[in-house]
Amino acid sequence: MIATLLYFVILRSAAVRGALSPWTESNATDSSGECICEAFLSNSTFPIGELISLENTAVEINRKLEMEISKVEMYESKLQVYTAKIMNLTVLIELMEGDPDSYNEFHMEEVKIKIKQVEALIVELQLSIQTTSSVLVSIRQQVSVMIEVLTRLEVTYDKNIVLVTRREYIILQQKLQECERRHNEIFNPNIGICNHGGIRKISQPFISQLNADLNAGYKYGGWGKDSKPLPGSENMNWYSGFSDTLVSRITLYDDYYKLIMRQGFSTHELYLVYKYDWRGTGNNYIVRANTLYYQFRSPFSMAKYNMTSKTAEYKVVPEATTRFSYHYSPNQNLDFAADETGMWVTYATEESNGKLVLGKIDEESFALEEVWQTNIFKPSVGNTFMVCGVLYATRSVDSKTEEIFYTYNTRTKEESHVSIPFEKFQDSYVYLDYNPTDQKLYMYNNGYYVNYHVWFNHEGSRDKPQLLTGK
Known part of the structure; x- marks a missing residue:
């Protein structure tokens, strides 16, 4: 993990600083005769624990985003199927309206069943969309909070240390924006159009x-x-x-x-x-x-x-x-x-x-x-x-x-x-x-x-x- 790697980078830097290092050190020899050096960096010197926690959160968010992106891809394919079903129903209804004598009550019931099926599919899709939207909002809030923490660490501590972790979160933000963009393209075709009430x-x-x-x-x-x-x-x-x-x-x-x-x-x-x-x-x-x-x-x-x-x-x-x-x-x-x-x-x-x-x-x-x-x-x-x-x-x-x-x-x-x-x-x-x-x-x-x-x-x-x- 990047945070673990950063830990050893900081450790090595502290050793080079020698007497000026804020690390607490202790030396010992184990039973095999090997020399052991232990060092502890207090959280006031550099909050490595925060970076580790942030990285774990990044992994979790990345997993969530991958799931939501796959859902959006599924929505795209479902919409194509639903659109085809609706178009077929529209054509069938127009034919029935143009020549009602050629269709009996059985045909009417069959059309009603198909309409109800499409309605059920649309309701199911709407619920899925709402869930995805709320998840994306939650993820964006998490990423925003983490970027704010990283900015604070970057200002307070060595920005080169924090920069590696920051890049991870920028990549997450890019992936989130791409997911939101695709979601909006599918479910918000009204961008640029004023067909709303304010x-x-x-x-x-x-x-x-x-x-x-x-x-x-x-x-x-x-x-x-x-x-x-x-x-x-x-x-x-x-x-x-x-x-x-x-x-x-x-x-x-x-x-x-x-x-x-x-x-x-x-x-x-x-x-x-x-x-x-x-x-x-x-x-x-x-x-x-x-x-x-x-x-x-x-x-x-x-x-x-x-x-x-x-x-x-x-x-x-x-x-x-x-x-x-x-x-x-x-x-x-x-x-x-x-x-x-x-x-x-x-x-x-x-x-x-x-x-x-x-x-x-x-x-x-x-x-x-x-x-x-x-x-x-x-x-x-x-x-x-x-x-x-x-x-x-x-x-x-x-x-x-x-x-x-x-x-x-x-x-x-x-x-x-x-x-x-x-x-x-x-x-x-x-x-x-x-x-x-x-x-x-x-x-x-x-x-x-x-x-x-x-x-x-x-x-x-x-x-x-x-x-x-x-x-």
């Missing part, structure tokens, strides 16, 4: 690790995926983190694994783009079509930096003011969002007395094509994001709980007060955005990468959010 609930937070700078002081920033990836960049992740609200660079990673391993393939500095200072401010940026959209400093405006052509431009937003930011963070005056319908920006104006204004951005002209006025005071809002043309606003409930409390539908121009609570991991966060390519929320929370699964209201779904009236 958000139903938010999952538990999936905490990946501390940021790529391994610095909790970098509490301002964001991370996520491209909301409209270029061909070949579907798995690309990005990260931008700072100790203040100045936005000066962004780093790109080939995939989630590279993000966690801090192996970026490109870092873009905004300080000098064609000999001009293009730095921004706030924690309100997104990446779309390999272009960074963010709040420009001077003049106060919305800006975009094309990471392919390495060119930048800005556009002043009429009447937008710098006086009203979100509750958790300063300088979030222009907040960008992307969903299934396009790109958006939220802000406030002096004329609106600080109430939030929502604008739809025409991506080709990089200008506002339509604007909506809401009735929520922006400084009372934790953050906002867009899903299928609907604005969702959050606020704090307590130190561990956030709540989606307000929605504004741009199609119907209707607003609603709702209550959809979710865990925010720590008492504050600075970045929250929805990505339509995987239907996840991405949060940057005091230096940590956090994400959530989003569940929508479909026909027959349960746990619908409570509509609050009279507010």
Whole structure:
């Protein structure tokens, strides 16, 4: 086992250190005359026991994942069989409807039995899907906790020792993501489609690790995926983190694994783009079509930096003011969002007395094509994001709980007060955005990468959010 190997590596290193070693040593000779050396490394020096425990857990999780992957493969084959059965039944029923005189009561009963059989198969498959989904959520939580432990060990102790074990867990995360992706492709064909009644609930937070700078002081920033990836960049992740609200660079990673391993393939500095200072401010940026959209400093405006052509431009937003930011963070005056319908920006104006204004951005002209006025005071809002043309606003409930409390539908121009609570991991966060390519929320929370699964209201779904009236 890797942990056992690491034990002897540490032991040898301690022997080399000699008198400076914190090991407790004893020497003896056994009955055969062989010399025996014993050494004990206290857990305060290096918690080898934690690594051994983590490795045992990794083996268990790997076994679970292999089982769930085989189940997903079985679901795929079952779905093909069920689809064929349903198609055959559909053809048969159409024939019976077209020529009812050619079929007697026996034929009708036979069709009813086949329909009941298919119904039973579908119910069985639904139960299996629910079980697999809950297992995957549980595994993801376990892996997230272990990555957090490894990050702590890496910061506290020799990172080269921990790195070997970390790679094991990154491989587990990759396998988990692949299993979830295949599961979603089979059972969630609605990604990118808005045939639902809005958000139903938010999952538990999936905490990946501390940021790529391994610095909790970098509490301002964001991370996520491209909301409209270029061909070949579907798995690309990005990260931008700072100790203040100045936005000066962004780093790109080939995939989630590279993000966690801090192996970026490109870092873009905004300080000098064609000999001009293009730095921004706030924690309100997104990446779309390999272009960074963010709040420009001077003049106060919305800006975009094309990471392919390495060119930048800005556009002043009429009447937008710098006086009203979100509750958790300063300088979030222009907040960008992307969903299934396009790109958006939220802000406030002096004329609106600080109430939030929502604008739809025409991506080709990089200008506002339509604007909506809401009735929520922006400084009372934790953050906002867009899903299928609907604005969702959050606020704090307590130190561990956030709540989606307000929605504004741009199609119907209707607003609603709702209550959809979710865990925010720590008492504050600075970045929250929805990505339509995987239907996840991405949060940057005091230096940590956090994400959530989003569940929508479909026909027959349960746990619908409570509509609050009279507010």
